[in-house]
Structure formats: C-alpha cells, structure tokens
Amino acid sequence: xxxxxxxxxxxxxxxxxxxxxxxxxxxxxxxxxxxxxxxxxxxxxxxxxxxxxxxxxxxxxxxxxxxxxxxxxxxxxxxxxxxxxxxxxxxxxxxxxxxxxxxxxxxxxxxxxxxxxxxxxxxxxxxxxxxxxxxxxxxxxxxxxxxxxxxxxxxxxxxxxxxxxxxxxxxxxxxxxxxxxxxxxxxxxxxxxxxxxxxxxxxxxxxxxxxxxxxxxxxxxxxxxxxxxxxxxxxxxxxxxxxxxxxxxxxxxxxxxxxxxxxxxxxxxxxxxxxxxxxxxxxxxxxxxxxxxxxxxxxxxxxxxxxxxxxxxxxxxxxxxxxxxxxxxxxxxxxxxxxxxxxxxxxxxxxxxxxxxxxxxxxxxxxxxxxxxxxxxxxxxxxxxxxxxxxxxxxxxxxxxxxxxxxxxxxxxxxxxxxxxxxxxxxxxxxxxxxxxxxxxxxxxxxxxxxxxxxxxxxxxxxxxxxxxxxxxxxxxxxxxxxxxxxxxxxxxxxxxxxxxxxxxxxxxxxxxxxxxxxxxxxxxxxxxxxxxxxxxxxxxxxxxxxxxxxxxxxxxxxxxxxxxxxxxxx
Amino acid sequence: xxxxxxxxxxxxxxxxxxxxxxxxxxxxxxxxxxxxxxxxxxxxxxxxxxxxxxxxxxxxxxxxxxxxxxxxxxxxxxxxxxxxxxx
Numbered sequence: 018x019x020x021x022x023x024x025x026x027x028x029x030x031x032x033x034x035x036x037x038x039x040x041x042x043x044x045x046x047x048x049x050x051x052x053x054x055x056x057x058x059x060x061x062x063x064x065x066x067x068x069x070x071x072x073x074x075x076x077x078x079x080x081x082x083x084x085x086x087x088x089x090x091x092x093x094x095x096x097x098x099x100x101x102x103x104x105x106x107x108x109x110x111x112x113x114x115x116x117x118x119x120x121x122x123x124x125x126x127x128x129x130x131x132x133x134x135x136x137x138x139x140x141x142x143x144x145x146x147x148x149x150x151x152x153x154x155x156x157x158x159x160x161x162x163x164x165x166x167x168x169x170x171x172x173x174x175x176x177x178x179x180x181x182x183x184x185x186x187x188x189x190x191x192x193x194x195x196x197x198x199x200x201x202x203x204x205x206x207x208x209x210x211x212x213x214x215x216x217x218x219x220x221x222x223x224x225x226x227x228x229x230x231x232x233x234x235x236x237x238x239x240x241x242x243x244x245x246x247x248x249x250x251x252x253x254x255x256x257x258x259x260x261x262x263x264x265x266x267x268x269x270x271x272x273x274x275x276x277x278x279x280x281x282x283x284x285x286x287x288x289x290x291x292x293x294x295x296x297x298x299x300x301x302x303x304x305x306x307x308x309x310x311x312x313x314x315x316x317x318x319x320x321x322x323x324x325x326x327x328x329x330x331x332x333x334x335x336x337x338x339x340x341x342x343x344x345x346x347x348x349x350x351x352x353x354x355x356x357x358x359x360x361x362x363x364x365x366x367x368x369x370x371x372x373x374x375x376x377x378x379x380x381x382x383x384x385x386x387x388x389x390x391x392x393x394x395x396x397x398x399x400x401x402x403x404x405x406x407x408x409x410x411x412x413x414x415x416x417x418x419x420x421x422x423x424x425x426x427x428x429x430x431x432x433x434x435x436x437x438x439x440x441x442x443x444x445x446x447x448x449x450x451x452x453x454x455x456x457x458x459x460x461x462x463x464x465x466x467x468x469x470x471x472x473x474x475x476x477x478x479x480x481x482x483x484x485x486x487x488x489x490x491x492x493x494x495x496x497x498x499x500x501x502x503x504x505x506x507x508x509x510x511x512x513x514x515x516x517x518x519x520x521x522x523x524x525x526x527x528x529x530x531x532x533x534x535x536x537x538x539x540x541x542x543x544x545x546x547x548x549x550x551x552x553x554x555x556x557x558x559x560x561x562x563x564x565x566x567x568x569x570x571x572x573x574x575x576x577x578x579x580x581x582x583x584x585x586x587x588x
Numbered sequence: 589x590x591x592x593x594x595x596x597x598x599x600x601x602x603x604x605x606x607x608x609x610x611x612x613x614x615x616x617x618x619x620x621x622x623x624x625x626x627x628x629x630x631x632x633x634x635x636x637x638x639x640x641x642x643x644x645x646x647x648x649x650x651x652x653x654x655x656x657x658x659x660x661x662x663x664x665x666x667x668x669x670x671x672x673x674x675x
Contacts, residue, residue, distance in 0.1 A: 089605055092608050092612075093607075093608050093635065096608055096612070096635040097635055099615070100633075100634045100635050100636050100637075101633055101634055102631055102634035102636055102637050103634070103636055129636055132640060133640070141639070144639055148636065323600065323603050323605050324599065324600050324605075362603070
C-alpha cells in the first residue's frame with residue numbers, strides 16, 4: 018500500500034526514484050573496560066586513515082566545484098585529524114585506562130567541544146561544530162557505520178532528510194540526485210531556494226517523511242503540487258510517469274519562448290528577470306530566457322568563508338555578471354546580512370529579534386568600511402554594462418540619503434583615481450518595510466526605482482515570522498492589505514516617471530501575476546526556472562482585464578476571496 | 589632554543605586560515621614548537637591548541653622552538669606570520 022504526504026511545493030517538476038535516507042547513523046558509544054589496548058589503538062589509527070582519505074576526497078571535490086575558498090574548511094578538518102593534542106590524548110587514554118577507542122575518542126572530543134562552545138565568540142563556537150563533524154566521522158568508522166556524504170551518491174536517488182543545510186546542498190550532484198523531500202522548511206527556506214536554482218524537484222515541510230520512508234523505497238516527488246507518494250502502486254507509477262512526460266513536454270513548449278518578448282495579449286511589455294546568488298547562476302539565467310537580473314543577492318560572496326571579501330574579489334564577480342548580461346539590466350543588492358543570515362567572522366551579538374534588529378543597511382551604515390569596499394567594487398563594475406545598485410531594508414529617507422552620500426563620496430574618489438564609473442548609474446531601494454511603502458510618494462522623488470521584496474514585506478506587514486510554521490497561515494501574498502501597499506509603491510513611482518519591480522517569491526507566482534500586471538508592475542524578478550512559465554502565462558493575459566481584476570481585489574475582504582476570483586478568471 | 593615575538597595585525601586574528609597555515613608549517617619540523625599568548629603556551633602543531641587561544645587583532649604573541657631544527661623552524665614560521673598575519 019502506498020502512502021501519501023503533503024508538503025510545500027518548493028521546486029517544480031516530477032521525480033520518481035529510490036529514496037536515499039540522509040541521516041546520521043546511531044553513534045551511541047558503550048564503555049568497555051579491560052580491552053586489548055594495542056588492538057584498540059590499531060583500530061583507531063585505521064579509522065583515522067579512512068577518515069583522512071574521505072576528507073581529502075571531499076576537499077578535492079569541493080575545490081574543483083566551488084573553489085579554494087570553500088575547500089579551506091576541509092583543510093582545517095584534516096588538521097584536527099592529525100592534531101597531536103587530540104589524537105595522542107585518545108591513544109594515551111586507551112593505553113592508561115584500558116578503555117575502548119570509541120569511548121576515549123568520544124570523551125576527548127566532548128572536552129574540546131565544550132571548551133570551544135564555552136568561548137564568548139561566535140566564530141569559536143562554530144569551531145566546536147567542526148570538531149564534532151570530524152570526530153563523528155572517525156567514530157563512525159570505529160563503529161563500522163560510516164557516514165555517507167551527499168557528495169558520494171553515485172546512483173539516481175531522491176534524498177530524504179530532516180532538512181538540508183547550505184553545505185549539504187553544495188554537495189548535491191544533479192546528475193544523481195533527482196529530487197529531495199524534507200521534514201521542515203518553507204518556500205523561502207534555504208533548501209527550497211537552492212532546489213529551484215539547481216532545478217531539482219523538491220517538496221519541503223512534510224513533517225514526517227523521514228519516519229514514513231524506508232531506505233531504497235520507491236518514492237514519487239511532485240514538486241508542482243507538493244505531494245509525495247511513498248511506495249507507489251503500479252497505477253500511481255504509471256500516472257506519474259505520464260505526468261512527468263507531460264511536464265517535460267510542457268518544459269519544451271516553454272523553451273520555445275526563450276527568445277520571445279514578454280508581452281501581454283493586448284501588447285503591454287513587462288520585464289521578466291531572474292534572481293541570482295552567485296555568478297554560477299548565470300547559466301540558468303541564459304537558459305531560461307530572462308531579460309535581466311532583478312536581484313543579485315551579494316550575501317553569498319560574504320558567506321562560507323573566514324573573512325570579508327576584498328574589493329578585487331567582489332569587482333571580479335560583479336563584472337562577470339554585468340558583462341554576461343550584455344547591456345541588459347542587472348540590479349545588485351548591497352549586503353543584506355543579519356536576520357537569518359549570519360557572518361560568524363563579524364562576531365555580532367545575538368539579538369532577541371534578529372529580523373527586527375541590526376541587519377542589512379542598518380549594519381552597513383554603521384560598519385561603513387565594509388560598505389565602502391562593496392560600493393567601490395560595484396561602481397567599478399558599473400563601467401562594464403547596465404548595473405543598478407539597490408539598498409536593502411530602507412525604513413527612512415535619512416537612511417537612503419546617508420547611503421547615497423557614501424556612494425557619492427566613493428564615486429568621486431574613484432573618479433579622482435582615474436577609474437571608469439558609469440555616471441548615470443541608477444540607484445534604487447528595496448521596499449520591504451511598510452513605512453517605506455507608505456512613504457513611497459516621498460521616496461519616489463529621490464530614488465530611481467523601487468523593488469518590492471515581498472517575503473519580508475508580508476512578514477513585516479502581518480507581523481508574522483515566516484520561519485514559524487504555527488503562524489504561516491498569515492503569510493498571505495494575496496491579502497488586500499499587501500496588494501494595497503504594492504499599488505501605493507507602483508503608483509508613486511509612475512507619478513515621478515520611475516519604475517517598480519518585485520523580487521520576492523510573489524513575482525513568479527501564477528496567481529499573483531495577473532494582479533501584479535493589473536497593478537502596473539514594470540519588472541518581475543523570480544527564480545530563473547519560473548521565467549518561461551511566467552512568460553507563457555503573460556502571453557495569454559490582457560492587461561486591461563487584469564487591471565479590472567486588481568482594482569476589484571483591492572475592495573475584497575480576505576485573501577481567499579482574491580485567490581478564488583483570480584483562479585476563476587485567469588487560471 | 590629559538591624565539592620570536594609578534595604583534596598580530598590581521599583583522600580577524602589567528603583564525604582558521606592563518607592558523608591552518610601555521611600548524612601545517614610547524615608540523616614539518618621535528619623541534620617542539622609552542623605558541624605563547626597571555627602566559628598560556630600551546631603546541632603549535634595542534635590546530636585545536638592554537639584556536640583555543642583565541643588570539644585577536646593587536647595581540648602580542650611569541651613562537652618558541654626547541655630541537656634539532658629550531659632555527660629553520662623559526663625562520664619558516666616567520667615567513668608565514670609576515671604574510672599579512674603579523675609584524
């Protein structure tokens with residue numbers, strides 16, 4: 018009998034395959050006394066050797082796929098394996114106390130982990146995780162239950178796990194991993210964003226997939242509807258194989274639109290752009306026919322490393338992206354760190370409400386050395402194409418003016434140094450905070466464009482943490498309240514001859530698209546894989562009808578009423 | 589015994605990458621090598637020892653080596669230290 022689970026459709030597509038349970042083996046250690054110390058030490062040395070070989074492999078693969086920077090962490094792991102204070106101490110303990118090596122290892126690792134965890138420094142606390150990682154690997158070999166890493170998957174599977182961390186997803190090989198299903202997470206969680214960028218079907222937030230799925234069991238992932246079928250019957254398999262073929266056919270249909278303009282049935286053109294995180298995402302941008310980049314999240318340049326990226330490193334990345342778009346617009350957002358995105362090496366104090374705290378532009382204005390380095394890199398890259406800069410989390414005009422003044426200073430310095438800078442560079446802001454949406458008419462006189470960040474705008478408007486599943490019902494993009502704010506921003510920009518884009522999840526959502534077109538949105542920026550479906554939808558829409566529907570939606574009482582209306586008329 | 593004193597100039601102090609380079613280099617020598625900071629002394633061949641010191645920017649540290657290749661060790665480590673880590 019098959020069983021069915023429903024989760025959140027995180028990345029579109031159908032995948033059918035064997036489940037690969039990604040989990041930690043049970044590494045419980047029993048204390049044994051009066052052991053043969055010589056034999057235990059021999060086992061321990063063998064486990065160290067196996068772990069070393071594995072880590073060398075992973076390091077090499079990471080270096081090849083992601084560069085030296087990311088491989089560095091594994092050099093540190095390797096050093097832990099040969100740390101005399103650690104491994105000699107384990108051998109000594111086995112020798113002196115005549116205990117089993119796994120017990121000695123566990124004890125000593127715990128001592129070191131505790132020491133690092135008790136340090137008053139975020140960075141050092143993270144090192145505790147490194148030691149835990151490495152000692153687990155050795156322990157797993159000692160106990161004969163080796164840990165399988167995602168990078169080692171060599172057959173077609175569907176990964177099933179509690180959640181996937183950034184380092185887990187970095188190891189996913191698209192050739193073998195056909196899809197994934199997790200217990201936790203939402204549409205905007207890291208694993209979901211990664212799945213869309215890798216173009217693998219995924220369903221997240223199923224709550225119980227790890228309990229319900231056995232290793233190697235057949236499983237179907239429907240990333241379109243958010244359904245997971247475990248142990249499907251022949252009929253179900255046949256139905257989904259058909260659905261898979263249809264989706265592939267649909268994708269081929271969409272692919273024909275790759276070089277077509279994005280125009281509505283009644284001839285109104287809008288820009289369909291893609292969101293990216295690194296220059297590696299450019300391939301997806303080009304393959305999916307995006308007309309520009311509406312959001313380049315620069316955080317990834319700062320993450321997964323030990324210190325700030327230099328001006329030169331940043332310049333190289335920005336220039337690569339801008340040149341690759343050959344004159345089409347590239348909107349680059351300045352550093353948006355804080356909230357759920359941390360940089361351990363900045364060692365910022367923990368906050369009660371990180372989403373309402375010291376983050377994004379607030380942090381950049383105070384740590385202005387770091388901000389200036391980024392602005393210089395951006396300004397220099399602006400000479401190579403159509404680069405636009407946008408500041409995140411602007412709440413007041415003062416913040417915008419302050420940030421703009423710093424930008425102007427750096428621009429003048431660069432020009433004095435003889436560097437080439439695009440003098441007409443457009444400067445915009447993210448609209449994520451309700452105060453800014455309300456003040457849009459004033460902002461519109463000073464900024465060149467707006468980009469509405471819906472994930473945060475909804476969370477701040479509804480006062481509902483988007484990571485908290487118990488209040489996720491308040492994440493309501495179709496709420497008349499949200500639509501009103503969006504309208505205020507668009508109208509204000511048009512009144513001053515400026516433009517408004519949107520770079521949140523909502524911009525690629527098929528229910529939202531008719532409403533946004535109707536409200537007059539100029540640029541829709543979304544996951545690259547959503548661009549072609551959005552274009553195909555747009556071709557069938559009339560702006561005039563959409564405008565009528567949007568106007569009506571603003572007078573409705575609930576998000577459900579809006580959704581019903583759009584589905585009846587347009588979907 | 590050979591010894592040398594430094595003032596740490598790197599913004600992030602002796603963190604993962606510089607620490608990794610130091611420990612890797614120290615491991616190539618036979619001599620006993622220690623890193624000394626605020627009256628504490630750790631084995632410079634031990635990554636965890638070095639990291640546990642939590643040496644930040646502006647700190648005064650010294651490196652001591654004792655053994656058959658102590659002079660070579662100190663001069664090799666000096667090179668690593670001078671690559672943007674300390675002066």
